Amino acid sequence: MSDIKITKDEAVFYLKQMMQIRQFEDKIMDLLGQNVAEGGSHLYAGEEAIAVGAMAAIKKDDLITSTHRGHGHCVAKGGELPVLMAEILGKQTGCCKGKGGSLHLADVSTGNLGANGVVGGGFGIAAGAGLTLKMKKTGQVVLCFFGDGAINQGIFHESANMAGKWKLPVVYICENNMYGMSVSVERASAVTDLGKRAAAYDIPSETVDGMDVLAVREAVDKWVDYSRGGKGPSMVVCNTYRYYGHSRSDPRAYRTREEEKEWRDRDCIKVFGRKCVDNKILTQKQVDGIEKEVAGEIEAAVKFAVDSPYPAPEELFEDLYS
Amino acid sequence: MKTITYWKAINEALDEMMEKDPSVFVMGEDVAIYGGAYGVTRGLYEKYGEERIRDTAISEAAIVGAGIGSAMTGMRPVVEIMYVDFMGIAMDQLNNQAAKVRYMFGGKTTVPLVIRTEGGAGRTLGAHHSQSLESWFIHIPGIKVVMPSTPYDAKGLLKESILDNNPVVYIEHKMLYGTKGEVPEEDYTIPLGKADVKRKGKDITIVAYSRSLLRSLDAAKELEKEGIDVEVVDPRTLLPLDIGTISDSVKKTHRVLVVSEDCKTGGTGAEIGMQIMENCFDYLDAPVVRLAGADVPMPKSPVLEKLAIPDKDDIIKKVKEILG
Ligand SMILES: Cc1ncc(C[n+]2csc(CCOP(=O)(O)OP(=O)(O)O)c2C)c(N)n1
Ligand SMILES: [Mg+2]
Numbered sequence: 001m002s003d004i005k006i007t008k009d010e011a012v013f014y015l016k017q018m019m020q021i022r023q024f025e026d027k028i029m030d031l032l033g034q035n036v037a038e039g040g041s042h043l044y045a046g047e048e049a050i051a052v053g054a055m056a057a058i059k060k061d062d063l064i065t066s067t068h069r070g071h072g073h074c075v076a077k078g079g080e081l082p083v084l085m086a087e088i089l090g091k092q093t094g095c096c097k098g099k100g101g102s103l104h105l106a107d108v109s110t111g112n113l114g115a116n117g118v119v120g121g122g123f124g125i126a127a128g129a130g131l132t133l134k135m136k137k138t139g140q141v142v143l144c145f146f147g148d149g150a151i152n153q154g155i156f157h158e159s160a161n162m163a164g165k166w167k168l169p170v171v172y173i174c175e176n177n178m179y180g181m182s183v184s185v186e187r188a189s190a191v192t193d194l195g196k197r198a199a200a201y202d203i204p205s206e207t208v209d210g211m212d213v214l215a216v217r218e219a220v221d222k223w224v225d226y227s228r229g230g231k232g233p234s235m236v237v238c239n240t241y242r243y244y245g246h247s248r249s250d251p252r253a254y255r256t257r258e259e260e261k262e263w264r265d266r267d268c269i270k271v272f273g274r275k276c277v278d279n280k281i282l283t284q285k286q287v288d289g290i291e292k293e294v295a296g297e298i299e300a301a302v303k304f305a306v307d308s309p310y311p312a313p314e315e316l317f318e319d320l321y322s
Numbered sequence: 323m324k325t326i327t328y329w330k331a332i333n334e335a336l337d338e339m340m341e342k343d344p345s346v347f348v349m350g351e352d353v354a355i356y357g358g359a360y361g362v363t364r365g366l367y368e369k370y371g372e373e374r375i376r377d378t379a380i381s382e383a384a385i386v387g388a389g390i391g392s393a394m395t396g397m398r399p400v401v402e403i404m405y406v407d408f409m410g411i412a413m414d415q416l417n418n419q420a421a422k423v424r425y426m427f428g429g430k431t432t433v434p435l436v437i438r439t440e441g442g443a444g445r446t447l448g449a450h451h452s453q454s455l456e457s458w459f460i461h462i463p464g465i466k467v468v469m470p471s472t473p474y475d476a477k478g479l480l481k482e483s484i485l486d487n488n489p490v491v492y493i494e495h496k497m498l499y500g501t502k503g504e505v506p507e508e509d510y511t512i513p514l515g516k517a518d519v520k521r522k523g524k525d526i527t528i529v530a531y532s533r534s535l536l537r538s539l540d541a542a543k544e545l546e547k548e549g550i551d552v553e554v555v556d557p558r559t560l561l562p563l564d565i566g567t568i569s570d571s572v573k574k575t576h577r578v579l580v581v582s583e584d585c586k587t588g589g590t591g592a593e594i595g596m597q598i599m600e601n602c603f604d605y606l607d608a609p610v611v612r613l614a615g616a617d618v619p620m621p622k623s624p625v626l627e628k629l630a631i632p633d634k635d636d637i638i639k640k641v642k643e644i645l646g
Contacts, residue, residue, distance in 0.1 A: 038624055039446035090446060090623030101448045101622025117450025118408060119380050152379035153411070180380050182356035188379040254355045310625040320618055 004214060004275050011276045012290065014056065014213050018048040018269045019294040021072040024081065025244075027298050028071075028088060028102075032248050036306065037088055041102040044072035046243035047175055049268035051076035053216025054143055054173050054236075057224050063111045063129050064143045065122030069175070069242070070105055070115030073145055079107040081297055082304035091308040098311045099319070113142075119180070120153030122146060127159040130168030130233070141169040141228050143220070149180020151197055152188060160233065164201035167232035171223050172198065174237040175210065181246045182254040198235040210238030211268045323506055329362050329499040331473035332438070335480035336363065336400060338509070340370055343398060346484060349376035350385055350402030350438075359404045360440060360499050386412035386437060390420045390489070393435040398484060406441035406493055407453045420489040421464030432487045436480070442533055442583055443631050444497040449619035452627070454532075454584035456493060460561045460593060465489045466514050467561040471535035473503035475558055478512030486514060495533045517564035519571065523553035526641055527571040529594055530581040531557050534632065538581050541637035550645065560590060568594070569601040576607040577644050583631045586614035613640050 006014075025045040031037035044051070051072035055064075066073040074084055079095060087094025088102045095107040103117040113129055116122050126144035133140045150156065151174065163170045174194055178185055185192050195205035204226070208219045216238055223234035241263035245252045252260075276282040326334070339346045347370075348363060354377040357364035367375040378385050382403055389401040403409055409416070420433050443452040459467045466488055470476035476494070483490040520535060521542055530538040535556045542552035555571050557563055572578045578598055580591040591612030598610050613632040621627055632640075 039448070039622070040451075087622075090621075090625070092623075096622075098623035098626065099448075099619075099621040101446065103448050103450060104622065117448060118411075120411075121450075149380045152381045154381065154383050155411075180351075181359075182352045182354075183377045183379070187377060250356075311621075311623050313625075313629055316616055316618060316621065316626050316629050 002275060004279050004281070006214065006281065008281055011281045014052050015269070015273055015276065015282070015287065016290050016294060017052045017076055018213065018272065019291055020081065020297065021048045021051065021075050022269055023294050023298045024071060024075060024085070027302060029244065029248070031302070038090070039101060040247050041088065042069040042246070043242070043244045044069050046263065047177060047210065047240045048072055049213040049272070050173065050175055050210045050216055050238045050240055053213040054220045056217045057220035058141065058143060061111060062141050062143065063113055064145060065113045065126040065129070066106060066115040067122065067145050067147060067150070068103055068115065068117055068119060069147070071102070073115070074105050074107060074112060077112045078110040079112070081301035083107065085301040085305035086308045089305045090310065091305055092311045092315070093304070093308040097315065097319070120146065120150040120155050123153070123155045123159040126170050127163045127168060130163055130170040131166065133169050134166070139228060141171055141224050143171050143173050145173045145175060147180060148174065148176040148178065148185050148194060149183070149188060151194055156197070160198065160201045160203060163233040164203050167230060169227045169230070170233040171220065171227050172203070172233060172235035173220065174235060175240055176237050177240045177242045179242070179254065184254065194237050195235060203233050203235055205235035205237060207237040207239065210240035211266050211271065213268060213272055323504040325502050326473055326505050327499065328473045328476050328494070328501050328503070329360065331477035331505055332362050332480055332494065333364060333366070335477045335484070336366060337369070339481055339484045340366070340374060345396060346398045346400065347374040347376065348400050348402065349378050349389070351378055351380055351404050353377060353402050358402060360496060362494070362499070363402070382408050382411035383415055386415040387419065389435045389437065390415060390423070390433055393433045394423065394431050398434045400436040400438055400484060403437060403439040405451050406439045406455050407450050409439060409455060409458070413458070416465065416489070416491070417462050421462045425464055433489045434487045435489045436483045436492055437490070438492045438494065440494040440496050442495040442497060443620050443627055444533070446622055446624045446627050448622035452620035454582070454615060456560055457584055457589045457593070459491045460590065465491055465561065466559065468492045468514060468559050469532045470494070470558060471498070471532050471556055473501070474505050475512060475518070475556070477505055478510050479514065479558060482511040482514055485511065490514070493532070497533050501536070512558070514559045515562040515564055516559065517555055517557045517567035519553065519567065520556045521552065521554040523551040524575055525551045526577040526579065526644060527553045527555055527568070527575045528579050528581055528637070528641070529555050529557065529568055531560065532583065534581045534583055537632070537634050538637055540634045541641065544634070544638060545641055550641065552641065557594070563594065563597065565597045565601055568598060572598055572602045573605045576605055578606070578610050579637070579640055579644060580610065580612040581632055581637055582614050584615050585617045586612065587617050589614050608644050611640060611644055613637060
C-alpha cells in the first residue's frame with residue numbers, strides 16, 4: 001500500500017474532476033457514434049491526472065494555454081459541464097457561442113487562453129501572457145500545455161528561448177502520451193528525453209508519472225513556485241497515454257493492444273480511488289457515490305446541450321471585431 | 323475507363339509516379355503507417371517502405387523547407403501538409419524560398435516540389451481545419467496552384483504537377499475524397515493551366531472549382547428543368563489561370579457567376595472576375611457576379627458553417643437574379 005497524505009476534501013475534488021473528464025469524454029465518443037456530435041474530437045481520456053493535478057497546483061487567477069486535446073483542461077480550470085457540452089455540439093449556449101467547438105473549446109472567463117486547432121499554437125500566446133504578467137508584476141503564472149508532438153514545432157524553440165531569456169513566469173506542461181497522432185516519439189524526435197529540449201534554453205525540467213494526480217500536483221507545485229518567484233520558465237514532462245484513437249476512425253495500427261492494456265491497468269482514476277480507500281480517506285461506497293453523482297451531471301449536461309438552440313443566422317457575422 | 327474515388331485517384335497518381343521515377347518520394351505527418359489523415363497514401367508505405375514514404379515530426383516549416391532543398395538538389399518530393407490551415411507555418415518557406423529561388427538566382431535552379439494539401443469546410447471542424455486559402459497562393463508569382471474537382475482531374479493533374487519543374491501547391495477538398503468518377507485505365511496527364519468546360523450551356527457561365535464545381539453542376543441540373551441552360555467552366559488550375567477558355571465561354575453566354583468557397587474579400591472570385599472584365603467586358607450583358615464564403619473565420623456550429631459557404635440553392639438563386 002502506498003501512503004498518501006491529503007485531506008478528504010482534496011481526495012473528493014480530484015477524484016470527482018477526473019471522473020467528470022472521463023465520463024465527459026466517454027459520452028462524447030457515444031455522441032459522435034450516434035451523430036449527435038459532429039466533426040472530430042480529440043479525447044483526453046487516460047490523461048485526466050495531468051489536468052487535474054496541474055490545476056490543483058495553481059491559483060484560480062493563474063492562466064493556461066490549452067491544446068487540441070483540451071476538454072480536460074477546460075473542466076479542470078473550472079469550466080461548467082453544460083456549457084462545454086453545448087459548445088461541442090455547436091450550440092448557442094456553448095462557452096464560445098457555438099463558434100469554437102471541440103477543437104477550440106475554452107471558457108476564456110476561467111483564465112483559459114484557448115484550446116488550439118493548430119498543434120503548437122499556444123506556445124507564443126503563453127510567452128506573451130507570461131510577458132504581461134511579468135511587466136505588470138501580477139505574481140500570476142501561465143501553464144502552457146502541449147503534447148510530445150508539438151515540441152517539434154519551431155515556435156516551441158523560439159518561444160522557449162524568449163521565455164528563458166526574459167525569465168517569464170511560464171510553466172511548460174508536456175503531456176507525453178508517446179505519440180503525435182500515429183508517429184511515436186521515437187520515430188519523430190531526434191531527442192526522446194523531452195526535458196532535454198528545455199535544457200537547451202537553460203529551462204529546468206522534471207519528468208513525472210502523468211497517471212498519478214498527486215505526483216503531477218507535487219511537481220507542478222514546485223515549478224510554479226520557482227517560476228512565480230521570478231526565476232524564469234520551467235517544464236514538467238508528464239508521461240501518460242491517450243486511451244482512444246486519435247480520431248474515431250483511427251485503427252491504432254501504430255501501437256499494440258498489449259501496450260494499451262498496460263496503461264489502462266494503471267488508470268489514474270482507478271489507482272487514485274483505490275489509494276484513497278486503502279488510506280481510509282474515502283470508503284469504496286463514497287468513491288462509487290462520486291462516480292454516480294458525476295454520471296448524473298453528465299446526463300444533465302448532455303440534456304442541456306441537446307435542448308439548446310443553434311446560433312441564429314445573424315450570429316455568423318457577430319464577434320469578429322470588438 | 324474505370325470508376326474510382328477521388329482519394330484513390332490521387333493515390334494512384336502517387337503510386338504510378340513513384341514507380342516510374344525513383345527520385346519521387348513522399349513526406350509529411352502520418353503519411354506512412356497511418357496512410358494520411360484522409361487516407362490518401364494508404365498502401366504506399368507497405369509498397370515503398372519508409373525511405374520513400376517518410377513520416378515526419380509535426381514541423382510544417384521544415385517539411386516544406388526540406389522539400390525545397392531536396393527538390394533543388396535532384397529529388398522530386400511530394401510533401402503533404404495535412405490541412406491547408408497549417409500552411410501558415412510553412413508560408414515563409416513557400417513564399418520566400420520555393421517561389422523565388424529560381425528567379426532570384428537567374429534561372430539557374432529549379433524546384434520540382436509538390437505540396438499536397440487539403441482544405442475546405444463541411445466537417446464542422448471550426449476555424450483551424452476548414453479554410454480555403456487558395457487566394458494566398460495565387461498571389462505568389464513563381465508557383466502554380468491546382469485545385470481538382472473530380473477523380474479524373476485529380477489524377478491527371480497530380481501526375482503533371484509531379485512532372486512540372488516548378489513548385490506546385492495542389493489543394494484537395496476534404497468533402498471530395500469519397501466522390502467517384504471515371505478515370506482511364508491507361509497512363510494520362512492533364513496540362514496545368516488548362517480549364518475544362520464541365521457542362522455546355524448558352525444562357526450563363528458559372529466558373530467554379532473544387533467542391534463548388536460539383537455544387538454548380540447540381541445547380542445547373544436543376545436550373546435546366548426551368549429552362550435555364552448553364553455552362554460550367556472548371557479552371558482546375560488557379561495559377562496560371564486559363565482565362566482564354568473562361569473568356570470564350572463568357573463571350574458566348576454574356577453572363578457570368580464565379581463561385582468559390584474562400585472568403586469573398588480578396589478571394590479568387592475577385593481575381594477571376596477582374597480578368598473577365600479585362601478580357602471580355604464588351605461581351606457582358608450583366609455585371610460579373612461572385613458568390614463566395616463569408617468574410618469570417620469558419621464557425622464550428624453546423625448551421626453557421628452551412629451558411630458561411632455557397633451551396634446549390636445559393637447558386638440557383640444567384641443565377642436567377644442575374645438572368646432577371
Ligand atoms: C500545425 C498542425 N499540424 C498538424 C496537425 C494535425 N494534428 C492534430 S493533433 C496531432 C498530433 C499532436 O500530437 P501531440 O502534440 O503529441 O498531442 P496529442 O495529440 O498526442 O495529445 C496532429 C499531427 C495540427 N492540428 N496542427
Ligand atoms: Mg502526443
